[in-house]
Amino acid sequence: MGEVIVVTSGKGGVGKTTTAANIGTGLAAQGKKVVLMDTDIGLRNLDVVMGLENRIVYDIVDIAQGHCKLKQGMIKDKRYPELYLIPAAQTKDKSAVTEDQVRAICAELKQEVDYIIVDCPAGIEQGFKNAIAGADKAIVVTNPEVSAVRDADRIIGLLEANGLGNPQLVLNRVRPNMVRQGDMMSVDDILEILAIKLLGVIPDDDNIVISTNRGEPTVLDQQSRAGQAYRNIVKRILGEDVPLMNLEVEEGFFAKLKKLFKGN
Amino acid sequence: MASFLQRLFGSEKASKDLAKDRLKLVLIHDRASVSPSMMEDLRRDLVQVISKYMDFDEAALDVQMAEQDNMTMLEVNIPVSSVKRNAGN
Numbered sequence: 001m002g003e004v005i006v007v008t009s010g011k012g013g014v015g016k017t018t019t020a021a022n023i024g025t026g027l028a029a030q031g032k033k034v035v036l037m038d039t040d041i042g043l044r045n046l047d048v049v050m051g052l053e054n055r056i057v058y059d060i061v062d063i064a065q066g067h068c069k070l071k072q073g074m075i076k077d078k079r080y081p082e083l084y085l086i087p088a089a090q091t092k093d094k095s096a097v098t099e100d101q102v103r104a105i106c107a108e109l110k111q112e113v114d115y116i117i118v119d120c121p122a123g124i125e126q127g128f129k130n131a132i133a134g135a136d137k138a139i140v141v142t143n144p145e146v147s148a149v150r151d152a153d154r155i156i157g158l159l160e161a162n163g164l165g166n167p168q169l170v171l172n173r174v175r176p177n178m179v180r181q182g183d184m185m186s187v188d189d190i191l192e193i194l195a196i197k198l199l200g201v202i203p204d205d206d207n208i209v210i211s212t213n214r215g216e217p218t219v220l221d222q223q224s225r226a227g228q229a230y231r232n233i234v235k236r237i238l239g240e241d242v243p244l245m246n247l248e249v250e251e252g253f254f255a256k257l258k259k260l261f262k263g264n
Numbered sequence: 265m266a267s268f269l270q271r272l273f274g275s276e277k278a279s280k281d282l283a284k285d286r287l288k289l290v291l292i293h294d295r296a297s298v299s300p301s302m303m304e305d306l307r308r309d310l311v312q313v314i315s316k317y318m319d320f321d322e323a324a325l326d327v328q329m330a331e332q333d334n335m336t337m338l339e340v341n342i343p344v345s346s347v348k349r350n351a352g353n
Contacts, residue, residue: 146283154294157295183279193284
């Protein structure tokens with residue numbers, strides 16, 4: 001029996017889709033059977049982040065409305081034979097599927113795979129309600145910014161009100177230099193405010209942009225620090241006790257020199 | 265650099281502390297306004313506890329959140345009609 005994990009945030013642009021893609025791909029890299037499901041109807045993105053945009057035939061609305069079988073709507077990933085994507089529809093709106101339909105799709109998928117990672121749209125309206133309808137667990141993604149943390153708090157409240165108590169936090173785009181200088185809230189600051197269990201901390205990393213350009217999840221990049229942070233999160237989801245990684249980057253002489261010439 | 269020096273000499277608060285303080289305030293308000301049912305639960309629990317010690321007009325019990333001098337206050341007004349004889353024993 002599989003588990004449905006919904007990735008939420010409230011605020012847009014904090015890294016929900018990136019987090020969903022990396023967790024799903026990371027679980028598949030660990031040999032798990034995984035479906036990534038994009039519920040952001042009208043603004044689909046999980047397909048491009050995964051580099052699967054050219055393979056789409058059917059989408060979640062087709063599955064929900066019975067235009068195709070569930071298996072037909074599951075796009076096979078390029079990298080792992082047991083990783084699939086169910087894309088959102090791009091030309092419809094959030095009301096194209098109902099909570100019951102999403103719940104039914106999740107229930108059917110749970111018979112087939114180990115993990116269903118649901119990418120939730122921003123906001124707290126119908127799209128959010130659809131995304132969480134079939135979920136067993138929730139992950140809340142936020143950034144160390146006032147607006148993102150405020151929205152995360154609201155989402156945590158809504159998740160609890162909908163039977164998804166004890167969501168876990170992914171703190172994304174942490175900049176250790178700024179934290180050290182007292183210009184960015186630290187992990188502890190945010191945990192104190194949100195009073196929620198921490199799943200992982202992702203350092204701000206240029207590799208995220210580069211890997212997204214390529215359609216390759218960063219979790220597979222062994223050199224990337226964000227990739228390492230996502231691999232740690234995956235292990236924690238699988239029940240391993242992995243300590244938080246040290247976010248401070250040891251800068252070598254050449255890295256410093258390069259920075260000096262680049263002027264940043 | 266300028267702001268670093270200013271902070272070093274204590275003339276400016278770290279901006280993350282400002283962020284934290286502002287967030288805490290705004291969340292008290294958000295959380296209270298998001299769940300009127302919580303205020304109702306609080307009111308009910310207050311009635312239960314206080315009535316062990318005092319008699320009061322339940323309908324006149326007033327519970328609300330208020331802002332005062334940059335602080336969020338929980339204001340509770342209870343017109344007491346009598347204190348029970350054995351209260352506190």
